[in-house]
Amino acid sequence: MKRTIMLNGYWKLKGEGERPEGGPTSIDIDARVPGHVHQDLLAAGCIADPGYRKQAEDCAWVEHWRWTYSREFEVERLDAGRMVLEFEGLDTFADVYLNGTRVARTDNMFVRYRFDVSGLLRKGTNELEVRFRTIAEGVENKPYSGRGAAFTSERLYVRRMQCTFGWDWVGRLVSYGIWRPVRLVFEDVAAIEDLYVHTKAIDGRGAAIGFALETIRHDGQPLRVEAAILDPSGRIVWEASRKLLGNKLELTADLAEPELWWPAGYGGQPLYKAVAKLYGETGIVDERECSFGVRTARIEQLPDKPGSAEARTTEELRARSAEWDMNGERPGSGFTLLVNGVPIYCKGANWVPSDPFPSRIPDSHYENLLRLARDADMTMLRCWGGGIYEPEPFWDGCDKLGILVFQDFMMACGTYPEEDGEWAASLAVEAEGVIRSLRSRPSLIMWNGDNENGMFDGEDDPDYPGRAIAERITGRLCAELDPSRSFLPTSPFGGNKNNSFTIGTAHYTGALFDIFDYLRHTDMRDYRAYFAGLLSRFCPEFPMFGTPEIHTLRRFMSEEDLNDPSFDMLEYHTKNHPGLVDFTLFRALETLADKLMPPAVSTVEKIRHMSYAQHEITRLVLEAYRRNRPYTGGILFWMFNDCWPASGWSLVDYYGYPKGGYYGFKKAARPVIASIDRQEKEGGYTFWVCNDKPEAILGTARLRVLKLDGKADDASRWSREFSFGVGGGTSSAIETVPLEELDALLDDSHLLVMDISGPFGEDRCVYFTGIPADMELEASGVRIESRQEGTEGGRLIITADRYAKAVLLHGEYVFSDNYFDLLPDERRTIDYRRLATGASAGAGGNGEIELISWN
Numbered sequence: 001m002k003r004t005i006m007l008n009g010y011w012k013l014k015g016e017g018e019r020p021e022g023g024p025t026s027i028d029i030d031a032r033v034p035g036h037v038h039q040d041l042l043a044a045g046c047i048a049d050p051g052y053r054k055q056a057e058d059c060a061w062v063e064h065w066r067w068t069y070s071r072e073f074e075v076e077r078l079d080a081g082r083m084v085l086e087f088e089g090l091d092t093f094a095d096v097y098l099n100g101t102r103v104a105r106t107d108n109m110f111v112r113y114r115f116d117v118s119g120l121l122r123k124g125t126n127e128l129e130v131r132f133r134t135i136a137e138g139v140e141n142k143p144y145s146g147r148g149a150a151f152t153s154e155r156l157y158v159r160r161m162q163c164t165f166g167w168d169w170v171g172r173l174v175s176y177g178i179w180r181p182v183r184l185v186f187e188d189v190a191a192i193e194d195l196y197v198h199t200k201a202i203d204g205r206g207a208a209i210g211f212a213l214e215t216i217r218h219d220g221q222p223l224r225v226e227a228a229i230l231d232p233s234g235r236i237v238w239e240a241s242r243k244l245l246g247n248k249l250e251l252t253a254d255l256a257e258p259e260l261w262w263p264a265g266y267g268g269q270p271l272y273k274a275v276a277k278l279y280g281e282t283g284i285v286d287e288r289e290c291s292f293g294v295r296t297a298r299i300e301q302l303p304d305k306p307g308s309a310e311a312r313t314t315e316e317l318r319a320r321s322a323e324w325d326m327n328g329e330r331p332g333s334g335f336t337l338l339v340n341g342v343p344i345y346c347k348g349a350n351w352v353p354s355d356p357f358p359s360r361i362p363d364s365h366y367e368n369l370l371r372l373a374r375d376a377d378m379t380m381l382r383c384w385g386g387g388i389y390e391p392e393p394f395w396d397g398c399d400k401l402g403i404l405v406f407q408d409f410m411m412a413c414g415t416y417p418e419e420d421g422e423w424a425a426s427l428a429v430e431a432e433g434v435i436r437s438l439r440s441r442p443s444l445i446m447w448n449g450d451n452e453n454g455m456f457d458g459e460d461d462p463d464y465p466g467r468a469i470a471e472r473i474t475g476r477l478c479a480e481l482d483p484s485r486s487f488l489p490t491s492p493f494g495g496n497k498n499n500s501f502t503i504g505t506a507h508y509t510g511a512l513f514d515i516f517d518y519l520r521h522t523d524m525r526d527y528r529a530y531f532a533g534l535l536s537r538f539c540p541e542f543p544m545f546g547t548p549e550i551h552t553l554r555r556f557m558s559e560e561d562l563n564d565p566s567f568d569m570l571e572y573h574t575k576n577h578p579g580l581v582d583f584t585l586f587r588a589l590e591t592l593a594d595k596l597m598p599p600a601v602s603t604v605e606k607i608r609h610m611s612y613a614q615h616e617i618t619r620l621v622l623e624a625y626r627r628n629r630p631y632t633g634g635i636l637f638w639m640f641n642d643c644w645p646a647s648g649w650s651l652v653d654y655y656g657y658p659k660g661g662y663y664g665f666k667k668a669a670r671p672v673i674a675s676i677d678r679q680e681k682e683g684g685y686t687f688w689v690c691n692d693k694p695e696a697i698l699g700t701a702r703l704r705v706l707k708l709d710g711k712a713d714d715a716s717r718w719s720r721e722f723s724f725g726v727g728g729g730t731s732s733a734i735e736t737v738p739l740e741e742l743d744a745l746l747d748d749s750h751l752l753v754m755d756i757s758g759p760f761g762e763d764r765c766v767y768f769t770g771i772p773a774d775m776e777l778e779a780s781g782v783r784i785e786s787r788q789e790g791t792e793g794g795r796l797i798i799t800a801d802r803y804a805k806a807v808l809l810h811g812e813y814v815f816s817d818n819y820f821d822l823l824p825d826e827r828r829t830i831d832y833r834r835l836a837t838g839a840s841a842g843a844g845g846n847g848e849i850e851l852i853s854w855n
Contacts, residue, residue, distance in 0.1 A: 002286045003186040007073055010034050011178075013040050017065030020036070027065075036091065036177035036357040037067050037132075050356075051645040051654075052556050054572055056171045063135060063174040075121060079186040081218050083118045089180030089359075090130065092160040093138035094715065097129040107138065107422075109160035109179070110389055110410060110430045112437075116356060121184075142417070148465070148547075149414035151578060156414045159426055162386035163643060164356045168585060170643040179359040180391070188285035190217045190829040196227075197274040197292040197440045198306045198484055202340065207258040207294050213276050215244065215286075217671060223285075226277040229253050232270040244278070261442045262292025263344050263379050264402035265671055266694055271399060271442075291399065293442025299486045301504075303331040306532075308509045310334070313631050314502040324502045325457075332502035335538035335633040337445065339405075343361035343729050344636025345692045346404065346502065347622065348373065348380035349651055350541060353387040353643050363393040364836045368656045369641055370397040370812065376666040380404040382540055382636050385451035385491075386412030386707040387643075389434050397471065400848065405443050406540065406636070408491065409434070409474050411450035415465040421631065424473060431477050436641050439482040446486040448540075449474050454489070455510050458496030466490050491540050506536035509543045509638050513579065516588050524595045525771060531617055532624035532677065532838045538633040542621060545574075545589050546614025546661045547607045548653040551812050555655060557647035563603050569606070574648045585648060589613065598773045598854065608852070612806050615664035616772070618651070620669035623675045623765075626690040629731045637665065656814075656835050663818045672697060672726075674754045674765040678739070685742050685767075687754055689724060690731040698725045699758025701734060705745045706753055708803050709778040711821040712825035715803070718745050724756075742771075749776045751803070753823070766821050772805075777855035782802035782822060784851055793833035796849070804853045811849040 013031035029044040036315045041047045041062065050056040085098065091109040095102055098120045106113055128716040135158060142157040149156050152172075166172035194214040201208045207373060211227055223244040231237045238253040259270035272294065277287040304311040314332030319326045354361045354369065373381060381398070383390060385408030398405055409431060417423050438444050449470040457464030470489035478487040494504010498513070508515070511534075518530055534542070547553070547570070553562055561569035571586040580588075593609040596616065600606035618637060625635045642650040651662040665671075675688040691697050705718040724734040748753060752767040768775060781801035788795045793814075804822040809815050815831040822828060832849070 001284055002188055002191060003079060005075070005184040006071065007071070007182045007184060010317075013037065013070040014068045014070070017061065019061045031069060033178045033182060034089070034177055034180050034359040036359050038173070038176040038357050039060060039177075039360055042803050049174060050171075053558065053561065053569060056173060057444065060172070062829065063172075063448060066134060067132045067133075067176045068129060069178055070127070071185075072125055072127055074125055075184075078121065078123055079188075081189060082116060082187040082191075083121050084187060085115045085117045085128075085182075086185055087113045087178065087180070089178070091179045091278045092158060092175050093133040093135070095131045095133070097131070099127055099128075107159060107428045108430050110434065111159075111426070112433055112731055116418045117184075130178060130255040132391075135174055142420070147415055147417075151413075153414070156416050157420070157423060159410075159423075159430060161353060161358070163352065163387050167386065167814055169352075169639070169646055169648045170575065173356040173644070175357055176391055177357075177359060179357075179775050183558065186215075187218065189219050189280045190215055190223055192276060192278055192286045192288045195274065195276050195288045195290055195440070196436070196437050197290060199294050199296055200484075200644050202258070202260070202294065203685050205210055206254060206256040209238075209255060209292075209294070210255040211253050211274060213249045215247050215278060217247065221281050222277045225249055226279065227251060229255070230275065232259060232272060232275040234273075246677060253814060255294065259295040260340055261295040262341055262402060263404050264374055265377060265379060265692065266339070266342060266344060266402075268692075269400055269402040269442075274440075279543045280427045290440045291833065292417075292440050293399065295340055295442055297445050297485070298447065300336045300338055300343075301333045302336075303333045308499075310631050312533070313628070316445075317501045317666055319502050320533065321511075324497055324506070325502055326496050327503060328431045330495070330503070333494075333504075333537070334630060335504060336630065337633060339404075339445075342694055343630070344379060344404070345536070345626070345629060345729070346380040346636065347692075348378040348403075348634075348840055349640035349665070350381070350384045350636040351381045351390070351640050354382050354641055354654075354818055358388055365656060366393040367398055368835055369396070369652060370401055370403060371657075372652055372658060372662070373403055373640065374401045375663060376402060377669040377671060378665075380445070380634065380636060381404060381640060382406040382408070382448075384412065384639070385407055385448070389438075393439065395441050395443065399441060403443060404445040405441075406446055406448060407438065407444055408448045408451055411453060411466065411469070413452050414452065416450075416469060418466070418468040418472075424469070427469070428473050428477070432481065433473050435477055435481045439485070441710065442573075444485070446488065447474070447478050447482070448491045449487070449489040451491055452507060455492055455499050455507065459498055459504070460492055460496065464490075464498070494537075495666065501536040503537065505538045505540050507541040508534055508536070508539060509541040512543055512577070515543070516580070516583060519588055519591050520583060521594070524592075527596065527617075527771065528620055528678070529680075531620050534621065535625065535628055535632060537631070539625070539635040542635055542645050543638045543640040543649060544614055544617045544621065544661060545585060545648050547589070547610040547647045548659050549611065549657060549810060550607065551608070551810065552645075552653045552655055553647070562607075565603055567603070570647055573646050575646070592617075596771050596773060608808065611660035614659060614661035614817055617664070618661040619664035619668045622665060623673065623690070624666070626673065626692070627675055627677060627688050627731050628689070629729075637661070657812070658814060658818070660819050663820075666817070669764060670761075672756070672760045672763060674701070674756045674763045676752060676754055676765050676767040678767070678769070680739070682736075683739050684736040684754070684853075685739065686733045687735040687737070688731060689726045689756060690727045691728065691733050691760075693726045693728055693760065697758060697760045698723070699756050699760065700724070702755045703735070703737070704753045704755075705742070705750055706803065706823065708749050708751060708776055710824060711802060717750065718742075748774045775805060777805055778802055780822070780853060780855045782851065782853045782855075784849070785827065787849075793831065796830045796832065797827055798830060798851070799827045800824065804855060806854050808852040809849055810852055813849070
């Protein structure tokens with residue numbers, strides 16, 4: 001039977017090099033594996049926390065030193081068979097030595113390395129050493145200078161996490177380390193190399209499940225495989241016993257009454273278990289198991305029918321976006337994900353590494369982030385191509401919660417060296433390993449070749465950056481190893497250019513400068529119509545930034561920084577896009593808040609306005625995409641989480657606390673929502689119900705015009721009530737009121753409210769005709785009426801005498817809602833919880849909750 005010795009834990013770390021400011025030229029400290037050099041240096045007091053203020057600049061020297069990890073370990077006996085030294089992750093250029101002999105040279109952070117050390121291992125004490133070469137040494141013979149890339153070009157030749165070479169949301173924090181577990185494996189006469197389980201078909205008679213096994217033999221004795229599938233309750237529903245005649249075995253398991261796996265909001269997530277046991281002459285020699293879900297998936301891209309509503313929308317979008325959409329007379333085409341034959345509306349965001357040193361991310365942090373995604377009714381996360389292939393806790397969570405994953409291969413924003421044979425060979429090993437490790441996961445829904453490498457070319461261009469990689473390596477391997485899943489060569493992809501808004505997928509991050517021109521050069525009085533017009537068939541990246549809450553900012557800056565009217569520290573932690581010279585990302589956010597929100601009386605209030613701006617725009621954009629279903633198939637915001645203590649793109653901050661944009665997303669992502677759209681050209685206010693439930697719904701709608709300064713008994717000025725019905729998976733305009741009827745009632749002291757209710761629950765949309773700064777607000781009397789504490793959090797009841805705008809609960813908790821509006825005399829129940837963990841020590845509720853609103 002296979003035997004394993006884990007080699008994690010305490011190691012020694014030595015470093016040699018020079019610091020620009022002088023000081024020691026060598027370091028010898030204790031280390032932890034898995035880990036990164038920066039973690040050990042921080043623990044030993046050799047560097048300050050690179051997340052605090054501008055201290056990342058003070059540890060830039062770490063990248064330029066050579067680092068060596070070493071340890072001794074004991075082996076009591078040397079078994080027959082093969083002895084394998086296995087590293088799940090080495091970051092990045094390393095030489096591995098066992099008992100003084102070099103075992104291998106590595107060049108890829110993403111490869112799981114397995115080295116045969118049968119002739120080098122000895123009984124008793126063994127010495128293991130991993131010597132890391134610097135990034136500069138790893139690329140010293142590569143022609144990277146001048147090669148097209150965002151931020152920096154040497155990274156293109158380095159198969160490691162790209163974003164920590166410096167991006168517009170994280171500083172340059174290049175590290176080294178044994179970043180995933182390491183072990184010594186004693187294999188018996190044979191071993192299971194791979195187990196792959198997938199759904200081949202589902203029909204009225206059941207499901208056909210593919211069960212594929214690959215092995216490696218160390219001698220010629222006969223082998224037998226015992227295979228079984230257990231249902232979600234643990235009951236065996238299929239089993240088989242076969243002689244293993246070669247190294248591979250492929251079987252089909254027929255399940256008569258399968259429990260189907262569904263995305264969140266569309267059904268349950270029952271997980272089956274596949275078990276394979278390999279037997280030799282003396283008994284079991286190896287076994288492996290994996291969980292899987294019974295489900296099918298495909299992308300439907302139907303062309304627009306001539307004269308249809310979709311064709312008209314395509315025509316309008318092409319007229320507005322001629323720079324990107326140069327498709328001539330080619331019809332537009334939809335982009336709809338079907339799971340088990342049912343259209344799924346993809347609402348979510350982009351996932352990036354949760355730490356610049358990902359070895360230190362605790363499982364509980366993954367649990368919190370994925371819980372936040374599910375609580376916000378997200379159906380999809382996109383694992384972005386400048387990060388890492390996430391570990392099992394991430395995938396286990398997505399499988400259990402029903403969160404679909406759109407997985408990039410790790411290449412982003414550059415012209416990668418597809419002509420370099422050494423680099424391409426390493427990528428091929430990486431891609432094959434990743435595909436094999438993830439292809440049984442039900443949450444993995446589609447593959448993507450890279451991020452934005454071919455964005456400025458068309459899908460028919462023969463040599464756009466990344467095309468050769470997709471055709472020869474990533475796409476070919478997906479077709480061979482995982483043929484049931486869709487593969488897109490790049491993101492965005494489809495049409496001419498690949499960032500076409502009417503065909504395939506489109507990134508509005510690609511059109512970021514157009515958005516910034518709007519922020520900078522208009523008064524934004526029409527901001528609702530502008531952002532509602534930024535449509536596409538499927539948007540894997542929609543950008544909208546915002547600041548974290550004040551309690552988060554205090555974790556990585558001082559009170560002096562927080563109150564600095566120049567916002568120098570906040571801008572440092574926002575980073576910037578390389579194409580922006582005189583109008584940075586931070587200044588764009590500041591401009592957005594200044595133009596939409598009332599004048600701020602302090603830096604803290606201005607920061608909160610910048611958070612509310614993200615709430616407002618995220619909500620509006622998601623509502624617009626949902627109203628335009630089925631023209632749109634989904635939208636993923638840039639981005640979900642953060643990699644270091646930052647202010648900028650994310651919906652959830654580095655420590656795991658929601659930002660304003662998260663609550664805006666959550667408001668607009670509920671399965672059934674109310675939405676109001678003022679349509680100047682059509683001459684009416686249109687009242688929508690967007691239903692993402694697969695079944696039809698019935699309900700009652702109530703429309704009202706309310707006075708901003710009114711109390712409950714005198715606030716209503718106009719009302720209308722009626723019943724409605726909306727089909728499953730559709731958005732419908734349930735009522736239209738002429739502009740002249742409501743415009744006569746609406747001004748800076750009135751707002752329009754739409755409430756819907758029914759067996760599905762209830763929802764509300766509040767519409768103000770001007771910009772938020774125009775609201776003539778009276779003191780609302782908003783207050784916490786009661787608070788109940790529990791072991792993991794508690795519950796608040798909030799009320800107000802008059803309309804209360806942008807009610808914010810500020811504290812170190814996750815709140816069930818925030819930045820919400822209250823109507824006169826309304827009572828809102830808000831649950832809150834402490835974080836089980838944060839990205840650093842001390843993340844958790846301190847008891848204080850501050851109530852803030854605009855009035």
